[in-house]
Amino acid sequence: MAASPASDHAAEHGLGHVLPVKTLAATFAALVALTLLTVFTGKMDLHGFDLAVALIIATIKATLVALIFMHLRWDRPFNGLVFLITILFVGMFLALTVTDRSQYERDIHRFDRAHPAEAPTGE
Amino acid sequence: MSQAKLAHHFESVEQQFDTAKLGMWIFLLTEIMFFSVLFVAYTVYRASHADAFQYASQFLDTNLGAANTLLLLLSSFTAAWAVRCAQLGQKRGLMLNLLVTVVCALGFMGIKYHEYSHKYHEGLLWGGARHSIFKADPAQVLPEMKHGHEGGGESVWESHHVETMDPALKKQVGIFFGIYFCLTGLHGIHVLVGIGVMLWLLWRASRDHFGPDNFTAVDLGALYWHLVDLIWIFLFPLLYLIS
Numbered sequence: 001m002a003a004s005p006a007s008d009h010a011a012e013h014g015l016g017h018v019l020p021v022k023t024l025a026a027t028f029a030a031l032v033a034l035t036l037l038t039v040f041t042g043k044m045d046l047h048g049f050d051l052a053v054a055l056i057i058a059t060i061k062a063t064l065v066a067l068i069f070m071h072l073r074w075d076r077p078f079n080g081l082v083f084l085i086t087i088l089f090v091g092m093f094l095a096l097t098v099t100d101r102s103q104y105e106r107d108i109h110r111f112d113r114a115h116p117a118e119a120p121t122g123e
Numbered sequence: 124m125s126q127a128k129l130a131h132h133f134e135s136v137e138q139q140f141d142t143a144k145l146g147m148w149i150f151l152l153t154e155i156m157f158f159s160v161l162f163v164a165y166t167v168y169r170a171s172h173a174d175a176f177q178y179a180s181q182f183l184d185t186n187l188g189a190a191n192t193l194l195l196l197l198s199s200f201t202a203a204w205a206v207r208c209a210q211l212g213q214k215r216g217l218m219l220n221l222l223v224t225v226v227c228a229l230g231f232m233g234i235k236y237h238e239y240s241h242k243y244h245e246g247l248l249w250g251g252a253r254h255s256i257f258k259a260d261p262a263q264v265l266p267e268m269k270h271g272h273e274g275g276g277e278s279v280w281e282s283h284h285v286e287t288m289d290p291a292l293k294k295q296v297g298i299f300f301g302i303y304f305c306l307t308g309l310h311g312i313h314v315l316v317g318i319g320v321m322l323w324l325l326w327r328a329s330r331d332h333f334g335p336d337n338f339t340a341v342d343l344g345a346l347y348w349h350l351v352d353l354i355w356i357f358l359f360p361l362l363y364l365i366s
Contacts, residue, residue: 015136015137015140015210015335015339016140016206016210018207018210019203019206019207021204021207024200024203024204024207025200027200027203028196028197028199028200031196031199031200032196035189035192035193035196035359038359038360038364039185039189039364042185042360042363042364042366043185043366045366050364050366054360054361054364055357055360057360058356058357058359058360061356062353062356065199065349065352065353066349066353068203069199069200069202069203069345069349069352070346070349071206075144076141076144076145078145079144079145082145082148082149082152083148083151083152085152086151086152086155086156087155089156090155090156090159090162093159093163094159094162094163094166097163097166097167098166098167098170101167101170101171102170105171108171112291
């Protein structure tokens with residue numbers, strides 16, 4: 001497999017990069033294995049690290065899909081940059097909201113204690 | 124196989140292709156942002172009410188979620204393979220791969236339908252829904268949601284003693300199902316759109332619209348499909364694997 005840089009691949013293969021079936025199949029096999037692994041670790045008690053382990057496995061799977069199935073590894077670097085900037089902004093959105101939430105955590109619990117029965121009634 | 128038509132405002136077919144692809148990536152960017160709002164809502168509620176998420180997750184079937192994950196992964200594999208076939212001008216392979224992608228997507232929606240109808244029948248819905256069993260006032264829960272089913276067996280209302288449940292927990296469990304249905308529902312709509320896109324590509328492939336110089340639509344359709352897969356890769360552990 002010629003892992004040529006994005007700049008000269010177009011000349012070799014016409015438009016875009018052609019991936020061998022073997023690469024695609026190996027990626028698929030890795031994704032299936034990681035799914036089985038996450039179901040397995042999900043059933044274990046990892047003493048508070050359950051969420052972290054599940055998210056690490058999900059991130060590895062997402063990276064495989066983005067780099068290989070979505071051709072980002074061989075694509076124009078600018079498309080990858082667009083994708084990375086998106087992740088950065090989502091991360092900022094998440095981090096700022098979570099920071100804000102933990103700042104007001106005591107108020108949330110105080111409110112919950114004071115209004116335990118104010119569940120929506122459907123009216 | 125047809126040649127690519129070069130629009131007059133592009134210098135070359137290559138430039139035209141790169142422009143279309145960048146446009147697709149920017150569309151995917153807006154899709155990720157769109158979903159991120161729901162992921163943030165999920166994070167905030169889970170951080171504040173981990174107990175409710177833990178309680179509610181017992182009503183989600185991990186095996187069905189895992190089966191759906193495998194179906195989407197397989198469909199992503201065939202979508203990527205379809206792009207390869209289009210690039211090489213292999214019409215038969217392209218159509219076969221697109222067909223498998225559609226079948227997997229339909230299988231995904233079938234399992235989703237099974238899960239949704241089970242939740243609807245048991246009243247595992249957000250607190251404001253008419254059929255929900257997680258209402259603040261037990262008197263407002265519809266009588267048919269409380270009693271066991273015709274075929275025998277207890278309802279969730281009976282087996283999980285929802286009537287005497289802690290009201291604060293009940294409220295948060297209702298919110299969990301609100302988030303669950305928003306996230307999986309929005310994702311399900313994307314799967315339905317994806318099925319439409321794949322059928323359109325299949326129709327065009329059957330009419331020899333694609334070739335080694337002209338596969339932009341297949342490439343961009345596959346990119347969209349991979350994004351749908353990408354979102355589910357995170358939804359699965361976040362919703363089904365809460366321990």
